[in-house]
Amino acid sequence: MGSRSAEGEQVPLTDEYDALISTTDVELLKRAWRNEKAAPEILRFESDLIIRVREQIELMEETVEEKSTVGTDPLSVSLYQMDLDRTLFLLRxxxxxRIQKIEKYMFHIRKTEELWNRLSKDEKFFTERCTDDLKKHLEESVLSTLPENYQSYERQSVISEEVDMVPEPRLDTFVLCRSKEYLTGIQLEDGPVDDRSKLFEMEPDVLYFICYKSIKPLVESGKIDLL
Amino acid sequence: MSCSGGCHLMCSPVKILNMYGRKACQLVKEFASGEKGQLTPFNNDLFEQVVSECSQHHLELQSLIRKMQEEGLDVQTARNADHYGALIHLFSIVRNKRCLTAYVYNRAETVRNLLWKIGPVLPKEIEEKLNHWEEEYFKKHSAALKSYMSKALVDLTVDMVPPKDPYIQVRVLEDIREGIVLSDDKNPNFARHSMHFLKRTDAEKYISRGLMEELTG
Structure with missing residues (x-):
């Protein structure tokens, strides 16, 4: 990675190095991982990135295997191995x-189209199985013992007008975030009602502690990174 | 809760114990006061009592509605004493239902987390705390997760903490004779108290089952 930037002309090395580093797939994965970790709801599955990372992991595994059979010195093999382990950890x-978020909010994710479309094919299949299993578990242990009008797992009773028993993630929690560019016109979703009409702006590379709901679209479009 | 002072004229302590929804509340409190991530035995006795309370409320609710119908009242619009009485029964059922479901739902969450913390084979002392349905649920969920992992070609149960070093020092706590699978195809002798230098990913599964411990420092 470093060698490629050195081949170029005499541009400030560190800048170019940083730019290059920040677009490697491992770095992108780290970013996706951080966002997913900090966001209260499930984010879009980074399918292309994950495919590329998997390919790279395979390559790295081959390299490690090759080097260790050839008998390269054990220190450099263990460095390659460590790099591989770190990438594998990020992927896992x-x-x-994501799987644990699905476990926690499975019913909500399954019935909300926007969230459902963010899952990978395997995750969708897992969610279907999970919801079926938990629904069956609730039915067998509780719901079937209740009078007829109260047997739904989503509604408190037949007269509930809407789904009122499905846990949802709290989008009004606060998150730490940072933007790479100057952003303006962010509508705050919390605080006193009078203040909400004021628009909020974000300086690049400054840390903000802000209500997730207010920046949700900017996280989804990749303009803001969570920490 | 006991009544003190002059209150006994209005309500005896026995009445208070029978207050609607009290038992369901106890059930939820029992779960909430337990240590997070730990299960207490499923309280079947209390659970059944709340369930039968629901049936009782349902019967009384129906009989009140029947009474209103017999009196020629429109059940939807009438606002007499029986209407409000019926409402109280309805709310009691709904509240009890929420408590019962919360009890089972939150226990189910803890049961799922056991899978992450301990793995698909539960030690006997924990398994005893699950009721029959929870055991079934644990097995099914464990199968669902396994199937996801085999499709996605990753084992998510290892690598729970970020790797510092690919190798760690471990001590064997109990003799491990069978089913030793290491990534380098070696076949070490994991005798009790012996110490080994292993790949972290290899050692994690033994550590989570309590067969090894990591030596730090």
């Missing part, structure tokens, strides 16, 4: 956080 942790 990214997928795990």
């Amino acid at each position: 942790s990214y997928l795990r956080i």
